[in-house]
Amino acid sequence: MEITRKAYAxxxxxxxxxxxxxxxxHLVRMIMQNIDLYDTLTYKLNESGEVNLSASAEGVPTDDSxxxxxxxxxxxxxxxxxxxVDITLEKRIPVAAGMAGxxxxxxxxxxxxxxxWDLGLTKEQLCKLAVKLGADIPYCIIGGTALSEGxxxxxxxxxxxxxxxLVIAKPAIAVSTGWVYTELDSKDIPSHPDIDGxxxxxxxxxxxxxxDLIGNVLEDVTTSKYSIIKDIEKILEDNGAIRAFMTGSGPTVFAIYDDKEKAQEGYRAVKESGLAPELFLSEPIDPNK
Known part of the structure:
Protein backbone atom coordinates (compact mmCIF):
# COMPACT_ATOMS: atom_id res chain seq x y z
CA MET A 1 0.00 0.00 0.00
CA GLU A 2 1.24 3.48 -0.89
CA ILE A 3 0.01 7.01 -0.09
CA THR A 4 1.19 10.33 -1.54
CA ARG A 5 0.49 13.65 0.19
CA LYS A 6 1.21 17.30 -0.46
CA ALA A 7 2.54 19.26 2.52
CA TYR A 8 1.71 22.94 2.04
CA ALA A 9 3.79 25.88 3.28
CA HIS A 26 5.80 31.96 23.87
CA LEU A 27 2.11 32.80 23.78
CA VAL A 28 1.05 33.99 20.35
CA ARG A 29 -1.87 35.29 18.32
CA MET A 30 -1.39 34.66 14.62
CA ILE A 31 -3.34 34.54 11.39
CA MET A 32 -2.03 31.58 9.42
CA GLN A 33 -2.54 30.90 5.73
CA ASN A 34 -1.54 27.99 3.49
CA ILE A 35 -0.07 28.79 0.08
CA ASP A 36 0.31 26.75 -3.09
CA LEU A 37 3.93 25.82 -2.44
CA TYR A 38 4.37 22.30 -1.16
CA ASP A 39 6.60 19.32 -0.49
CA THR A 40 5.49 15.93 -1.79
CA LEU A 41 5.77 12.90 0.46
CA THR A 42 5.22 9.27 -0.51
CA TYR A 43 4.60 6.63 2.15
CA LYS A 44 4.96 2.91 1.42
CA LEU A 45 3.97 0.29 3.97
CA ASN A 46 6.62 -2.18 5.08
CA GLU A 47 6.39 -5.20 7.37
CA SER A 48 9.81 -4.75 9.00
CA GLY A 49 8.68 -2.13 11.50
CA GLU A 50 11.46 0.19 10.35
CA VAL A 51 10.98 3.88 9.52
CA ASN A 52 13.11 4.74 6.49
CA LEU A 53 13.34 8.25 5.01
CA SER A 54 15.00 9.50 1.83
CA ALA A 55 15.00 13.12 0.63
CA SER A 56 15.56 14.83 -2.71
CA ALA A 57 17.34 17.87 -1.26
CA GLU A 58 20.90 17.87 0.05
CA GLY A 59 21.26 18.83 3.69
CA VAL A 60 17.87 17.50 4.78
CA PRO A 61 18.47 14.98 7.59
CA THR A 62 17.02 11.55 6.96
CA ASP A 63 17.73 10.03 10.38
CA ASP A 64 15.59 10.07 13.51
CA SER A 65 16.33 13.77 14.07
CA VAL A 85 7.03 2.75 6.50
CA ASP A 86 9.37 3.82 3.71
CA ILE A 87 9.06 7.57 3.12
CA THR A 88 10.30 9.63 0.19
CA LEU A 89 10.42 13.42 0.57
CA GLU A 90 10.51 15.70 -2.46
CA LYS A 91 11.51 19.03 -0.91
CA ARG A 92 10.37 22.32 -2.48
CA ILE A 93 9.66 24.52 0.53
CA PRO A 94 12.85 26.36 1.51
CA VAL A 95 14.52 25.09 4.68
CA ALA A 96 14.62 27.35 7.78
CA ALA A 97 12.47 29.91 6.00
CA GLY A 98 9.71 30.74 8.51
CA MET A 99 7.19 28.82 6.37
CA ALA A 100 6.67 25.72 8.58
CA GLY A 101 8.51 23.52 6.10
CA TRP A 117 -1.63 2.13 9.55
CA ASP A 118 -5.44 2.27 9.87
CA LEU A 119 -5.38 4.09 13.22
CA GLY A 120 -8.79 5.75 12.85
CA LEU A 121 -7.80 8.94 14.65
CA THR A 122 -9.62 12.25 14.23
CA LYS A 123 -7.76 15.44 13.31
CA GLU A 124 -8.39 16.68 16.85
CA GLN A 125 -6.68 13.59 18.28
CA LEU A 126 -3.79 14.00 15.87
CA CYS A 127 -3.41 17.66 16.91
CA LYS A 128 -3.14 16.68 20.59
CA LEU A 129 -0.29 14.34 19.74
CA ALA A 130 1.31 16.82 17.34
CA VAL A 131 1.69 19.72 19.77
CA LYS A 132 4.09 17.56 21.78
CA LEU A 133 6.49 17.65 18.83
CA GLY A 134 5.95 21.19 17.52
CA ALA A 135 3.62 24.14 18.05
CA ASP A 136 3.03 24.75 14.32
CA ILE A 137 2.10 21.15 13.48
CA PRO A 138 -1.56 21.33 14.65
CA TYR A 139 -2.21 24.25 12.27
CA CYS A 140 -0.58 22.34 9.42
CA ILE A 141 -2.90 19.40 10.15
CA ILE A 142 -6.01 21.61 10.08
CA GLY A 143 -4.81 23.95 7.28
CA GLY A 144 -6.56 26.75 5.43
CA THR A 145 -7.00 30.18 7.02
CA ALA A 146 -6.98 30.18 10.82
CA LEU A 147 -6.50 32.19 13.98
CA SER A 148 -3.80 30.50 16.04
CA GLU A 149 -3.51 31.17 19.77
CA GLY A 150 -1.91 29.73 22.91
CA LEU A 166 1.83 36.08 -4.10
CA VAL A 167 5.55 36.34 -4.60
CA ILE A 168 7.62 34.36 -2.09
CA ALA A 169 11.28 35.36 -1.79
CA LYS A 170 13.91 33.79 0.48
CA PRO A 171 17.38 35.32 0.66
CA ALA A 172 20.41 33.08 1.05
CA ILE A 173 20.68 33.54 4.81
CA ALA A 174 19.71 31.40 7.80
CA VAL A 175 17.90 32.92 10.76
CA SER A 176 17.82 31.20 14.14
CA THR A 177 14.26 31.23 15.52
CA GLY A 178 15.70 30.80 19.02
CA TRP A 179 17.87 33.89 18.59
CA VAL A 180 14.91 35.96 17.34
CA TYR A 181 12.75 35.08 20.34
CA THR A 182 15.63 35.65 22.78
CA GLU A 183 16.17 39.09 21.30
CA LEU A 184 12.44 39.80 21.48
CA ASP A 185 12.41 38.87 25.18
CA SER A 186 15.21 41.35 25.88
CA LYS A 187 13.21 44.41 24.82
CA ASP A 188 9.76 45.92 24.93
CA ILE A 189 7.48 45.42 21.95
CA PRO A 190 6.71 48.97 20.75
CA SER A 191 3.46 48.07 18.99
CA HIS A 192 1.29 45.03 18.44
CA PRO A 193 -0.44 44.13 15.17
CA ASP A 194 -4.23 44.30 15.09
CA ILE A 195 -4.90 40.58 14.79
CA ASP A 196 -8.66 40.99 15.24
CA GLY A 197 -8.69 43.71 12.57
CA ASP A 212 -2.91 47.64 5.59
CA LEU A 213 -3.02 45.80 8.93
CA ILE A 214 -0.49 43.02 8.30
CA GLY A 215 2.10 42.99 11.07
CA ASN A 216 4.73 40.75 12.64
CA VAL A 217 6.40 41.62 15.95
CA LEU A 218 9.42 39.51 14.98
CA GLU A 219 10.23 41.52 11.86
CA ASP A 220 11.99 44.42 13.61
CA VAL A 221 14.20 41.95 15.48
CA THR A 222 15.20 39.97 12.40
CA THR A 223 15.66 42.95 10.07
CA SER A 224 17.86 44.74 12.63
CA LYS A 225 20.48 42.10 11.82
CA TYR A 226 19.51 41.20 8.25
CA SER A 227 18.73 44.36 6.29
CA ILE A 228 18.45 42.35 3.05
CA ILE A 229 14.89 41.49 4.09
CA LYS A 230 13.89 45.15 3.91
CA ASP A 231 15.71 45.49 0.59
CA ILE A 232 13.61 42.69 -0.89
CA GLU A 233 10.39 44.15 0.50
CA LYS A 234 11.19 47.51 -1.10
CA ILE A 235 11.79 45.94 -4.53
CA LEU A 236 8.47 44.10 -4.33
CA GLU A 237 6.50 47.15 -3.21
CA ASP A 238 8.22 49.33 -5.82
CA ASN A 239 7.00 46.79 -8.37
CA GLY A 240 3.30 46.81 -7.59
CA ALA A 241 2.86 44.84 -4.36
CA ILE A 242 0.05 46.05 -2.11
CA ARG A 243 2.22 44.93 0.79
CA ALA A 244 5.41 42.96 1.33
CA PHE A 245 6.27 41.52 4.73
CA MET A 246 8.34 38.91 6.50
CA THR A 247 6.74 35.61 7.54
CA GLY A 248 7.47 33.85 10.83
CA SER A 249 10.90 34.59 12.25
CA GLY A 250 12.19 35.05 8.69
CA PRO A 251 14.01 35.42 6.51
CA THR A 252 11.36 34.76 3.83
CA VAL A 253 9.36 37.69 2.46
CA PHE A 254 5.91 37.39 0.93
CA ALA A 255 4.31 40.04 -1.26
CA ILE A 256 0.59 40.36 -2.00
CA TYR A 257 -0.65 41.48 -5.41
CA ASP A 258 -4.15 42.03 -6.77
CA ASP A 259 -2.97 41.42 -10.33
CA LYS A 260 -1.11 38.42 -11.77
CA GLU A 261 0.95 40.46 -14.25
CA LYS A 262 2.11 42.79 -11.45
CA ALA A 263 3.13 39.74 -9.43
CA GLN A 264 5.16 38.47 -12.37
CA GLU A 265 6.85 41.88 -12.65
CA GLY A 266 7.74 41.78 -8.95
CA TYR A 267 9.09 38.26 -9.35
CA ARG A 268 11.29 39.33 -12.26
CA ALA A 269 12.58 42.38 -10.36
CA VAL A 270 13.68 40.32 -7.38
CA LYS A 271 15.21 37.68 -9.65
CA GLU A 272 17.23 40.35 -11.48
CA SER A 273 18.42 41.77 -8.14
CA GLY A 274 19.91 38.43 -7.13
CA LEU A 275 18.86 39.01 -3.51
CA ALA A 276 16.62 35.95 -3.21
CA PRO A 277 17.82 32.78 -4.97
CA GLU A 278 14.75 30.87 -3.75
CA LEU A 279 11.84 32.60 -5.45
CA PHE A 280 8.28 31.47 -6.16
CA LEU A 281 4.98 32.67 -7.60
CA SER A 282 2.12 31.34 -5.52
CA GLU A 283 -1.46 31.84 -4.33
CA PRO A 284 -3.36 31.25 -1.08
CA ILE A 285 -4.93 27.82 -0.86
CA ASP A 286 -7.24 25.81 1.34
CA PRO A 287 -5.97 22.20 1.24
CA ASN A 288 -9.31 21.01 2.61
CA LYS A 289 -11.13 21.93 -0.61
Whole structure:
Protein backbone atom coordinates (compact mmCIF):
# COMPACT_ATOMS: atom_id res chain seq x y z
CA MET A 1 0.00 0.00 0.00
CA GLU A 2 1.24 3.48 -0.89
CA ILE A 3 0.01 7.01 -0.09
CA THR A 4 1.19 10.33 -1.54
CA ARG A 5 0.49 13.65 0.19
CA LYS A 6 1.21 17.30 -0.46
CA ALA A 7 2.54 19.26 2.52
CA TYR A 8 1.71 22.94 2.04
CA ALA A 9 3.79 25.88 3.28
CA UNK A 10 2.27 28.67 5.36
CA UNK A 11 2.66 32.41 5.73
CA UNK A 12 1.73 34.60 8.69
CA UNK A 13 -0.72 37.38 7.81
CA UNK A 14 -0.31 38.57 11.38
CA UNK A 15 2.00 37.48 14.19
CA UNK A 16 1.83 38.82 17.74
CA UNK A 17 3.57 37.60 20.88
CA UNK A 18 1.49 38.24 24.00
CA UNK A 19 3.54 36.57 26.73
CA UNK A 20 5.71 33.66 27.76
CA UNK A 21 4.92 30.52 29.74
CA UNK A 22 7.06 29.20 32.59
CA UNK A 23 8.21 26.34 30.33
CA UNK A 24 9.70 28.82 27.84
CA UNK A 25 7.00 28.60 25.17
CA HIS A 26 5.80 31.96 23.87
CA LEU A 27 2.11 32.80 23.78
CA VAL A 28 1.05 33.99 20.35
CA ARG A 29 -1.87 35.29 18.32
CA MET A 30 -1.39 34.66 14.62
CA ILE A 31 -3.34 34.54 11.39
CA MET A 32 -2.03 31.58 9.42
CA GLN A 33 -2.54 30.90 5.73
CA ASN A 34 -1.54 27.99 3.49
CA ILE A 35 -0.07 28.79 0.08
CA ASP A 36 0.31 26.75 -3.09
CA LEU A 37 3.93 25.82 -2.44
CA TYR A 38 4.37 22.30 -1.16
CA ASP A 39 6.60 19.32 -0.49
CA THR A 40 5.49 15.93 -1.79
CA LEU A 41 5.77 12.90 0.46
CA THR A 42 5.22 9.27 -0.51
CA TYR A 43 4.60 6.63 2.15
CA LYS A 44 4.96 2.91 1.42
CA LEU A 45 3.97 0.29 3.97
CA ASN A 46 6.62 -2.18 5.08
CA GLU A 47 6.39 -5.20 7.37
CA SER A 48 9.81 -4.75 9.00
CA GLY A 49 8.68 -2.13 11.50
CA GLU A 50 11.46 0.19 10.35
CA VAL A 51 10.98 3.88 9.52
CA ASN A 52 13.11 4.74 6.49
CA LEU A 53 13.34 8.25 5.01
CA SER A 54 15.00 9.50 1.83
CA ALA A 55 15.00 13.12 0.63
CA SER A 56 15.56 14.83 -2.71
CA ALA A 57 17.34 17.87 -1.26
CA GLU A 58 20.90 17.87 0.05
CA GLY A 59 21.26 18.83 3.69
CA VAL A 60 17.87 17.50 4.78
CA PRO A 61 18.47 14.98 7.59
CA THR A 62 17.02 11.55 6.96
CA ASP A 63 17.73 10.03 10.38
CA ASP A 64 15.59 10.07 13.51
CA SER A 65 16.33 13.77 14.07
CA UNK A 66 13.91 14.59 11.24
CA UNK A 67 10.42 15.49 12.43
CA UNK A 68 8.92 13.07 9.89
CA UNK A 69 10.66 10.15 11.62
CA UNK A 70 9.77 11.48 15.08
CA UNK A 71 6.09 11.49 14.12
CA UNK A 72 6.25 7.91 12.84
CA UNK A 73 8.02 6.63 15.97
CA UNK A 74 5.59 8.51 18.23
CA UNK A 75 2.61 6.85 16.54
CA UNK A 76 4.26 3.43 16.66
CA UNK A 77 4.89 3.77 20.39
CA UNK A 78 1.52 5.34 21.26
CA UNK A 79 -0.58 2.78 19.39
CA UNK A 80 1.61 -0.33 19.39
CA UNK A 81 2.12 -0.28 15.62
CA UNK A 82 4.39 -3.09 14.49
CA UNK A 83 4.43 -2.22 10.80
CA UNK A 84 6.89 0.26 9.34
CA VAL A 85 7.03 2.75 6.50
CA ASP A 86 9.37 3.82 3.71
CA ILE A 87 9.06 7.57 3.12
CA THR A 88 10.30 9.63 0.19
CA LEU A 89 10.42 13.42 0.57
CA GLU A 90 10.51 15.70 -2.46
CA LYS A 91 11.51 19.03 -0.91
CA ARG A 92 10.37 22.32 -2.48
CA ILE A 93 9.66 24.52 0.53
CA PRO A 94 12.85 26.36 1.51
CA VAL A 95 14.52 25.09 4.68
CA ALA A 96 14.62 27.35 7.78
CA ALA A 97 12.47 29.91 6.00
CA GLY A 98 9.71 30.74 8.51
CA MET A 99 7.19 28.82 6.37
CA ALA A 100 6.67 25.72 8.58
CA GLY A 101 8.51 23.52 6.10
CA UNK A 102 9.39 20.93 8.74
CA UNK A 103 6.08 21.20 10.59
CA UNK A 104 4.01 20.70 7.45
CA UNK A 105 6.00 17.56 6.57
CA UNK A 106 5.28 16.32 10.08
CA UNK A 107 1.57 17.12 9.70
CA UNK A 108 1.39 15.27 6.38
CA UNK A 109 2.99 12.29 8.09
CA UNK A 110 0.37 12.23 10.86
CA UNK A 111 -2.41 12.29 8.27
CA UNK A 112 -0.80 9.72 5.97
CA UNK A 113 0.16 7.22 8.67
CA UNK A 114 -3.27 7.51 10.25
CA UNK A 115 -4.56 6.06 6.97
CA UNK A 116 -1.64 3.75 6.12
CA TRP A 117 -1.63 2.13 9.55
CA ASP A 118 -5.44 2.27 9.87
CA LEU A 119 -5.38 4.09 13.22
CA GLY A 120 -8.79 5.75 12.85
CA LEU A 121 -7.80 8.94 14.65
CA THR A 122 -9.62 12.25 14.23
CA LYS A 123 -7.76 15.44 13.31
CA GLU A 124 -8.39 16.68 16.85
CA GLN A 125 -6.68 13.59 18.28
CA LEU A 126 -3.79 14.00 15.87
CA CYS A 127 -3.41 17.66 16.91
CA LYS A 128 -3.14 16.68 20.59
CA LEU A 129 -0.29 14.34 19.74
CA ALA A 130 1.31 16.82 17.34
CA VAL A 131 1.69 19.72 19.77
CA LYS A 132 4.09 17.56 21.78
CA LEU A 133 6.49 17.65 18.83
CA GLY A 134 5.95 21.19 17.52
CA ALA A 135 3.62 24.14 18.05
CA ASP A 136 3.03 24.75 14.32
CA ILE A 137 2.10 21.15 13.48
CA PRO A 138 -1.56 21.33 14.65
CA TYR A 139 -2.21 24.25 12.27
CA CYS A 140 -0.58 22.34 9.42
CA ILE A 141 -2.90 19.40 10.15
CA ILE A 142 -6.01 21.61 10.08
CA GLY A 143 -4.81 23.95 7.28
CA GLY A 144 -6.56 26.75 5.43
CA THR A 145 -7.00 30.18 7.02
CA ALA A 146 -6.98 30.18 10.82
CA LEU A 147 -6.50 32.19 13.98
CA SER A 148 -3.80 30.50 16.04
CA GLU A 149 -3.51 31.17 19.77
CA GLY A 150 -1.91 29.73 22.91
CA UNK A 151 1.46 28.38 21.83
CA UNK A 152 -0.05 27.70 18.41
CA UNK A 153 -2.30 24.80 19.31
CA UNK A 154 -5.58 26.70 19.85
CA UNK A 155 -6.99 27.03 16.34
CA UNK A 156 -10.08 28.80 15.05
CA UNK A 157 -10.76 28.36 11.32
CA UNK A 158 -11.87 31.60 9.64
CA UNK A 159 -13.19 32.58 6.24
CA UNK A 160 -10.82 31.98 3.34
CA UNK A 161 -8.37 34.78 2.54
CA UNK A 162 -9.43 37.02 -0.37
CA UNK A 163 -8.11 35.86 -3.75
CA UNK A 164 -4.75 37.34 -4.68
CA UNK A 165 -1.34 36.55 -6.14
CA LEU A 166 1.83 36.08 -4.10
CA VAL A 167 5.55 36.34 -4.60
CA ILE A 168 7.62 34.36 -2.09
CA ALA A 169 11.28 35.36 -1.79
CA LYS A 170 13.91 33.79 0.48
CA PRO A 171 17.38 35.32 0.66
CA ALA A 172 20.41 33.08 1.05
CA ILE A 173 20.68 33.54 4.81
CA ALA A 174 19.71 31.40 7.80
CA VAL A 175 17.90 32.92 10.76
CA SER A 176 17.82 31.20 14.14
CA THR A 177 14.26 31.23 15.52
CA GLY A 178 15.70 30.80 19.02
CA TRP A 179 17.87 33.89 18.59
CA VAL A 180 14.91 35.96 17.34
CA TYR A 181 12.75 35.08 20.34
CA THR A 182 15.63 35.65 22.78
CA GLU A 183 16.17 39.09 21.30
CA LEU A 184 12.44 39.80 21.48
CA ASP A 185 12.41 38.87 25.18
CA SER A 186 15.21 41.35 25.88
CA LYS A 187 13.21 44.41 24.82
CA ASP A 188 9.76 45.92 24.93
CA ILE A 189 7.48 45.42 21.95
CA PRO A 190 6.71 48.97 20.75
CA SER A 191 3.46 48.07 18.99
CA HIS A 192 1.29 45.03 18.44
CA PRO A 193 -0.44 44.13 15.17
CA ASP A 194 -4.23 44.30 15.09
CA ILE A 195 -4.90 40.58 14.79
CA ASP A 196 -8.66 40.99 15.24
CA GLY A 197 -8.69 43.71 12.57
CA UNK A 198 -6.85 41.45 10.13
CA UNK A 199 -9.38 38.70 10.82
CA UNK A 200 -12.31 41.09 10.27
CA UNK A 201 -10.83 42.32 6.98
CA UNK A 202 -10.36 38.74 5.75
CA UNK A 203 -13.89 37.77 6.68
CA UNK A 204 -15.18 40.92 4.98
CA UNK A 205 -13.29 40.07 1.78
CA UNK A 206 -11.27 43.30 2.07
CA UNK A 207 -7.85 42.49 0.60
CA UNK A 208 -6.46 46.03 0.87
CA UNK A 209 -7.77 46.45 4.40
CA UNK A 210 -6.08 43.20 5.36
CA UNK A 211 -2.81 44.30 3.77
CA ASP A 212 -2.91 47.64 5.59
CA LEU A 213 -3.02 45.80 8.93
CA ILE A 214 -0.49 43.02 8.30
CA GLY A 215 2.10 42.99 11.07
CA ASN A 216 4.73 40.75 12.64
CA VAL A 217 6.40 41.62 15.95
CA LEU A 218 9.42 39.51 14.98
CA GLU A 219 10.23 41.52 11.86
CA ASP A 220 11.99 44.42 13.61
CA VAL A 221 14.20 41.95 15.48
CA THR A 222 15.20 39.97 12.40
CA THR A 223 15.66 42.95 10.07
CA SER A 224 17.86 44.74 12.63
CA LYS A 225 20.48 42.10 11.82
CA TYR A 226 19.51 41.20 8.25
CA SER A 227 18.73 44.36 6.29
CA ILE A 228 18.45 42.35 3.05
CA ILE A 229 14.89 41.49 4.09
CA LYS A 230 13.89 45.15 3.91
CA ASP A 231 15.71 45.49 0.59
CA ILE A 232 13.61 42.69 -0.89
CA GLU A 233 10.39 44.15 0.50
CA LYS A 234 11.19 47.51 -1.10
CA ILE A 235 11.79 45.94 -4.53
CA LEU A 236 8.47 44.10 -4.33
CA GLU A 237 6.50 47.15 -3.21
CA ASP A 238 8.22 49.33 -5.82
CA ASN A 239 7.00 46.79 -8.37
CA GLY A 240 3.30 46.81 -7.59
CA ALA A 241 2.86 44.84 -4.36
CA ILE A 242 0.05 46.05 -2.11
CA ARG A 243 2.22 44.93 0.79
CA ALA A 244 5.41 42.96 1.33
CA PHE A 245 6.27 41.52 4.73
CA MET A 246 8.34 38.91 6.50
CA THR A 247 6.74 35.61 7.54
CA GLY A 248 7.47 33.85 10.83
CA SER A 249 10.90 34.59 12.25
CA GLY A 250 12.19 35.05 8.69
CA PRO A 251 14.01 35.42 6.51
CA THR A 252 11.36 34.76 3.83
CA VAL A 253 9.36 37.69 2.46
CA PHE A 254 5.91 37.39 0.93
CA ALA A 255 4.31 40.04 -1.26
CA ILE A 256 0.59 40.36 -2.00
CA TYR A 257 -0.65 41.48 -5.41
CA ASP A 258 -4.15 42.03 -6.77
CA ASP A 259 -2.97 41.42 -10.33
CA LYS A 260 -1.11 38.42 -11.77
CA GLU A 261 0.95 40.46 -14.25
CA LYS A 262 2.11 42.79 -11.45
CA ALA A 263 3.13 39.74 -9.43
CA GLN A 264 5.16 38.47 -12.37
CA GLU A 265 6.85 41.88 -12.65
CA GLY A 266 7.74 41.78 -8.95
CA TYR A 267 9.09 38.26 -9.35
CA ARG A 268 11.29 39.33 -12.26
CA ALA A 269 12.58 42.38 -10.36
CA VAL A 270 13.68 40.32 -7.38
CA LYS A 271 15.21 37.68 -9.65
CA GLU A 272 17.23 40.35 -11.48
CA SER A 273 18.42 41.77 -8.14
CA GLY A 274 19.91 38.43 -7.13
CA LEU A 275 18.86 39.01 -3.51
CA ALA A 276 16.62 35.95 -3.21
CA PRO A 277 17.82 32.78 -4.97
CA GLU A 278 14.75 30.87 -3.75
CA LEU A 279 11.84 32.60 -5.45
CA PHE A 280 8.28 31.47 -6.16
CA LEU A 281 4.98 32.67 -7.60
CA SER A 282 2.12 31.34 -5.52
CA GLU A 283 -1.46 31.84 -4.33
CA PRO A 284 -3.36 31.25 -1.08
CA ILE A 285 -4.93 27.82 -0.86
CA ASP A 286 -7.24 25.81 1.34
CA PRO A 287 -5.97 22.20 1.24
CA ASN A 288 -9.31 21.01 2.61
CA LYS A 289 -11.13 21.93 -0.61
Missing amino acids: KINLGLDVTGKRDDGY NLICKVAHQLQKEYGVTKG GSTDGAATYLALNDL IGEVLTPIKEMPACH IRDAIEGGDLKGMC
